[in-house]
Amino acid sequence: MINKKILGLSGVILAIAVAVALFFLLDNKVATVNGEKISKTDLNEALLSQYGATALDTLITDKIVLQEMKKEKVKISDDEIADEMVNYMDAYGGEDEFKEVIKDSGVEISTIEQNIMIYLGTKKLIEPRIDIKEEDIQSYFDENKASFAQAEEIEASHILLEDEDTAKEVLKKLKDDGDFAKLAKEYSTDTATNEKGGELGFFSKGEMAEEFEKTAFDMEIDEISDPVKTDYGYHIIKVTNKKEAAEAKLDDVKEEIKDTLLESKLETEYTVWLNEKFEEYEIKTFLKD
Incomplete structure (x- = not known):
């Protein structure tokens, strides 16, 4: 699903997993238990078995998005990334809380920015495939009129x-x-x-x-x-x-409804689009089972 929270989470998990792996790979011995060694090979195998397939899937998907952005000449500006970063901060309760989470996780801001860029790029690639009709907007308004009042x-x-x-x-x-x-x-x-x-x-x-x-x-x-x-x-x-209390008017909330419907349809269309790209691209994986 093209969900910024899910994309953000997968990117953070990947970054943490890689950071942990690289940290421990500096020494062949990563831990001992009553003098018995746990080696970097043991750690690598554990990380690969738990996160390898998921992390690789994320990297492959990101690579597809980046290649498609280049092909379709899709650009994401620094201002767009900054605006979306504000949304990320709000989701964590504000800038201070967000920075604290980032600090504790050890993830670089540049990693989050890259993740945002891919998310926004994916949206721009998929949005032209989606048609929000006037009757869809009217129907949503009629069903949710009370919430807009x-x-x-x-x-x-x-x-x-x-x-x-x-x-x-x-x-x-x-x-x-x-x-x-x-x-x-x-x-x-x-x-x-x-x-x-x-x-x-x-x-x-x-x-x-x-x-x-x-x-x-x-x-x-x-x-x-x-x-x-x-x-x-x-x-x-x-x-x-x-x-004063006022009854909802469609013209006042039309753009808000359109954005809501677009986000909903993006979730579905992303899966269709990605499956198409997996069929279209030559993808080879070399992870051992």
Whole structure:
């Protein structure tokens, strides 16, 4: 399947396996157990038996893709690789988490970039074979219309206090023209938002504590609430924006649906395309059983 996560995983497995093998091949003796040696030959055989066929399949497939890219004059720019790298980082929870995984695995960034280049090249080779029809888009929209609808949302900030007395003190400062963001930084016990002036961003119903939500959705823009008690403490809420609920419109989500259908069809078409190439190319393997 042409799945970037699968392609990424296979590339990482291959890189780690090769790195381990090369590291241990520096010395004929790779380990001892009660003085009995485990040799590099033992290790090589174990790696080949467990990963050899899979790793070779990956290398053969990558070679086919690269030759096809050259034949069809398919180019992948540095900007395209950088954009896709951001998606990889997001999948791992952000840039810092991604770098930590890379550091721990010992895989070079250049290996990931090469893997991304092959993935994007494969997409460009296969996409011309896929035709997304208008009726396909309409059908998908009709079946998933509810998921595209805009739920009612509000944007708000809050100051979280441990006790009611402190909450009343802060509220008084706000009524005396105190700056909400500054007071959030000074007083709020919510460490995830206090440095951002208490900003919570947009949210819909069902995402916040019931008492918090009931108050916030009844407020007007720029209105500041009295202290609201939840299990977390006492909140002072300020609503900063609203989005009304709206029914989904096909024109607004057409490109999103097209991309979704394209990704789905790529999964299937990749298998067909690759089987064709395996038939077309002269491939010889020399791994011993």
